[in-house]
Amino acid sequence: MTGPFLHLHPDDNVLVARASAPVGTEVKLASSTATLTQTIPLAHKIAYRDIVAGERILKYGMPIGIATEAIAAGAHVHIHNIRSAYTPTHALQDANGQSPETSK
Amino acid sequence: MTEKFQGYLRSDGRKGIRNTVVVAYLVECAHFVASKIVAGFDDEDVQLIGFPGCFPNEYAARVMGQLCTHPNVGAVLFVSLGCESFDKVRAKGTVASTGRPVETLVIQRSGGTAKTVETGRAWVRSALDEVAKVERAPMGVDELIIGTICGGSDGTSGISGNPAAGKAFDLLIGEGAACIFEETGELISCEDIMAERAKTPELGEELRAAVQKAERYYATLGYGSFAAGNAAGGLSTIEEKSLGAYVKSGDSQISGLIKPGDVPPRGGLYLMDVVPDGEVRFGFPNISDNAEIVEMIASGAHMTLFVTGRGSVVGSAISPVIKICANPDTYRALEGDMDVNAGDIIEGKRSIAEVGQEIRDLVVNVAKGAQTKSEALGHREFILTYKSFDPIGPSCLPAV
Numbered sequence: 001m002t003g004p005f006l007h008l009h010p011d012d013n014v015l016v017a018r019a020s021a022p023v024g025t026e027v028k029l030a031s032s033t034a035t036l037t038q039t040i041p042l043a044h045k046i047a048y049r050d051i052v053a054g055e056r057i058l059k060y061g062m063p064i065g066i067a068t069e070a071i072a073a074g075a076h077v078h079i080h081n082i083r084s085a086y087t088p089t090h091a092l093q094d095a096n097g098q099s100p101e102t103s104k
Numbered sequence: 105m106t107e108k109f110q111g112y113l114r115s116d117g118r119k120g121i122r123n124t125v126v127v128a129y130l131v132e133c134a135h136f137v138a139s140k141i142v143a144g145f146d147d148e149d150v151q152l153i154g155f156p157g158c159f160p161n162e163y164a165a166r167v168m169g170q171l172c173t174h175p176n177v178g179a180v181l182f183v184s185l186g187c188e189s190f191d192k193v194r195a196k197g198t199v200a201s202t203g204r205p206v207e208t209l210v211i212q213r214s215g216g217t218a219k220t221v222e223t224g225r226a227w228v229r230s231a232l233d234e235v236a237k238v239e240r241a242p243m244g245v246d247e248l249i250i251g252t253i254c255g256g257s258d259g260t261s262g263i264s265g266n267p268a269a270g271k272a273f274d275l276l277i278g279e280g281a282a283c284i285f286e287e288t289g290e291l292i293s294c295e296d297i298m299a300e301r302a303k304t305p306e307l308g309e310e311l312r313a314a315v316q317k318a319e320r321y322y323a324t325l326g327y328g329s330f331a332a333g334n335a336a337g338g339l340s341t342i343e344e345k346s347l348g349a350y351v352k353s354g355d356s357q358i359s360g361l362i363k364p365g366d367v368p369p370r371g372g373l374y375l376m377d378v379v380p381d382g383e384v385r386f387g388f389p390n391i392s393d394n395a396e397i398v399e400m401i402a403s404g405a406h407m408t409l410f411v412t413g414r415g416s417v418v419g420s421a422i423s424p425v426i427k428i429c430a431n432p433d434t435y436r437a438l439e440g441d442m443d444v445n446a447g448d449i450i451e452g453k454r455s456i457a458e459v460g461q462e463i464r465d466l467v468v469n470v471a472k473g474a475q476t477k478s479e480a481l482g483h484r485e486f487i488l489t490y491k492s493f494d495p496i497g498p499s500c501l502p503a504v
Contacts, residue, residue: 006263016259016338018450020433042433042450043259043338043413057340060262063293064344077340084341086292086319087328091335 003027007048009061014045014077016059027074034074041097045077057082109472111243112175115203119243120175121406121471122149124422125231127181127224128172129154130195131188137217138183141224150228151421153486160189163364163380163491169198170365170402172206176422178235179205181227183220186212205231246280246371248471251400251408251423252352253286255393258337258413258431262348264449264456265411265430270354271460272409273373276467277356282368284400285353286376288318289329289389293343294350298375301358306499310361314377324384333414337431352411361500363493364399369501376403377496386490394418394485397425407470409463417441419483424476426466443477 005015005027015027021040026033030049040046045059051071056063065082075081078096079089111119127150129138135154142152153171155164172180172195180199184192192208199206207227214220252269254261273283291298295315302308322328328342339345359372368374378399379389390396397408397420407424410416415434419425429435432447439445444463448454470476 008263016263018263041338042431043263045259045338045340059344060347062343062347064347065341078338079335079340082340084328084343086342087322087326087330089330089335089341090327090332092332095332095335097336097338 005046008059011061012058013048013051013055014057014059015048017042017044017046029073032073036074038076040076044097047071047073047075047077049073107468108242108244109468110240111247112178113239113241114175116173118175119241119247120177121243121473122176122422122424123178123235123238124176125150125179125181125228125235126172126177126422127152127183127228128168130182130184130190130192131158132156133185133188134183134211137211137220137224140217140221141181141183141228144225145228148232150232151484153421153488155190155488157490158188160191161490161492163493164488165191165194166365167399167402167488168195171398171422172199173202173204174401174404174422176406177204178238179231181224181231182206182208183224184208184210186210205234243471244280245276245468248276248281248406248467249284249368249404250276250281250467251284251286251397251405252411253393253396253400253408254290254349254352254411255418256412256414256416257334257339257345257348259339260337260431260447260450261411261413262351263430264459265413265428265446266348266352267456268444268446268449268459268463269352269409269411269428271456272463272467273352273354274356275460275464277354277371277373280371282371282374284362284368284374284376284403284405286378286396286400287329287349287390288314288375288377288379289322290342290346290349291315292319292322292328292346294346298350298358303357303359304499304502307358307361307502310497310500311358311375314361314375314379317381318379321379321384321389325388337414360502361496362403363496365402366496367404370504376400380491381494382492385492389491391489392487394420394487395489398486398488407467411446415441417478417483418485419476419478419481421484421486424470424479425483426463426470426476427478428463441477441481
């Protein structure tokens with residue numbers, strides 16, 4: 001059981017949060033159990049297993065981007081460590097899912 | 105068994121689900137006067153649309169003509185400053201040829217702001233009396249054209265709202281409706297799986313080419329069709345957003361590829377190619393969600409299914425917008441703006457099939473006259489800007 005996370009396709013190397021998952025949440029991964037060290041907001045992703053730099057990220061069983069660095073199992077997978085194979089992603093300070101007005 | 109409801113029968117045989125009097129400004133310089141005319145009719149179905157540019161554009165002229173002869177529209181008042189390039193004679197002729205009441209007021213020849221507003225309101229008053237006499241006729245789901253768009257997307261859109269909208273599309277197409285999905289810039293990376301669903305291999309090639317055109321176009325601009333809020337909501341790349349957006353097309357065979365203003369010739373599923381042809385000329389293909397909604401209405405959409413995760417509140421002029429909220433937290437925060445809570449799927453309370461059925465039933469209720477949330481709140485957003493298109497190719501609409 002992956003707890004508050006969805007494994008959308010058997011080939012996926014990421015999980016998607018189906019609710020905001022607080023620090024300390026235990027998540028069962030492919031071959032380990034991770035304890036979250038940061039809050040993962042609703043619909044954000046974590047690594048289901050260790051991912052090497054340059055590896056394709058699979059969600060829905062389909063490629064959604066390329067890892068720009070090694071990503072440890074259980075770590076947040078987002079614009080800081082993956083990139084598009086097409087056009088760059090434009091984001092603001094709130095890309096981690098936290099509102100800058102309330103977190104500052 | 106398809107339910108029947110009462111449509112508004114137009115002289116060209118098309119049927120509408122609303123009976124709107126449209127006031128259309130033909131250049132930004134006439135926008136204020138047109139909006140003052142509309143402001144005199146708070147409690148009646150009088151709506152403002154317009155084109156801001158002073159320079160001619162064939163796309164804008166065609167879309168304006170299609171909007172003003174849309175089956176939801178009963179009468180049209182054009183408001184011109186007088187010196188702009190928009191071909192107001194052609195526009196009036198297009199509307200007059202359908203038998204609708206139509207008039208053009210030229211501010212420079214009508215005594216300026218105050219007198220044009222007065223004359224315009226008097227004309228609209230008489231037009232409202234005229235459109236009230238329009239014949240009603242039985243109409244079925246098989247005569248509806250439904251668009252879909254996602255806006256303010258987040259990581260929930262592709263898991264709950266878009267699959268539910270896709271399920272509703274499958275149900276509606278099964279009943280004979282024509283359904284349109286769009287934004288080829290948000291189908292990047294989906295071209296191969298989409299092409300396999302085409303009715304003919306030649307159409308499949310056209311679908312693939314349309315998405316490849318979008319890739320080139322956005323690469324030139326340096327941005328994908330991706331807003332900052334998409335990232336805050338957990339989407340990391342355009343291809344992740346695309347895969348989520350693609351599922352709102354459902355599982356039906358793809359019957360054709362159309363461009364803005366092309367009306368689907370029969371029931372089925374159609375992709376709208378919204379990215380301009382030729383080299384990049386006027387900027388971003390659609391600068392915000394309402395530009396896409398307007399294009400689907402120009403292709404005859406009686407209403408639009410709008411899936412949102414972050415929480416868009418927009419509606420539209422001419423055709424109602426049904427707001428499907430993918431994100432349960434957003435639904436709780438913006439319940440007054442949302443018609444459907446697809447966030448129930450994320451929380452395990454309802455299935456995709458159940459929410460899809462709710463959307464299908466809501467489409468029929470809105471066709472019967474029920475107001476959507478954005479409609480009741482008075483949202484009538486509208487935007488039309490410069491673009492250029494070549495006509496669709498011969499393989500885009502395969503025969504039955």
